[in-house]
Amino acid sequence: MWWLAVLVAIVAAVGAYATWTVTRVERLHRRARTSESALLNKLDDRAETVLKFVGQPGFDEVVALALSVVAVPAETQRQRELREYAENDLTRALRELHPDPAWADDLEAANRRVALARQIHTDFVRDAVASRSLPMAVLLRLHHRLPRPQYWDIEDPVQ
Incomplete structure (x- = not known):
């Protein structure tokens, strides 16, 4: 009868580990999705900050680029690529703008928020992608059930 107790303990341990792994992988994927939404919000906020300076000298091209950023959603893969190109062009x-005290602080703050949101998103995506290769996650085929998070290939606005 002792072997039955050992078998139950092993099954319970494997079940607990499987549950822990599934929870961890799903949580990391959820965090990656949430951080992507936050990144998109910060990118939109930066574009809106640029749009506040319509009519300022030297802002014509930048305002046009900001309008193209706001106009492109990121719902499909093609739209996502177009948005990345537009964000890189805006950055x-x-x-190339010469800083003016009237607007430099606002844009610098918006760029810092974008850079921070981008870094956080990159970290969460890295962790979520790494969690997909855990042995239990592979065994349970979680990589088929959960969509793979994607990095945003945008330039760092703060340099």
């Missing part, structure tokens, strides 16, 4: 255009 490059903002770097």
Whole structure:
């Protein structure tokens, strides 16, 4: 009868580990999705900050790029790629502007928030992707059930 107790203990341990693994993988994927939403919000906020300076000298190209950023949603893979290109163009255009005390602080703060949100998203995606290769996650085929989180290939606005 002792072997039955050992068998029950082993099954309970494996079940607990499987439950822990599934919970961890799902939680990391949820955090990656949430951080992506936060990143998109910060990118939209930066574009809206740029749009506040419509009519300022030298802002014509930057405002047009900001409008293209706001106009592109990130729902499909193609839209996501277009949004990445638009964000990178906006970042490059903002770097080329000569700082003016009237707007430099607002844009610098918006760029810092974007950089922080991008770093947090990158960290969560890295952790979620790594969790997909855990032995129990592979055994339970979680990589088929959960969509793979994606990195945002955008330039760091703070340099």
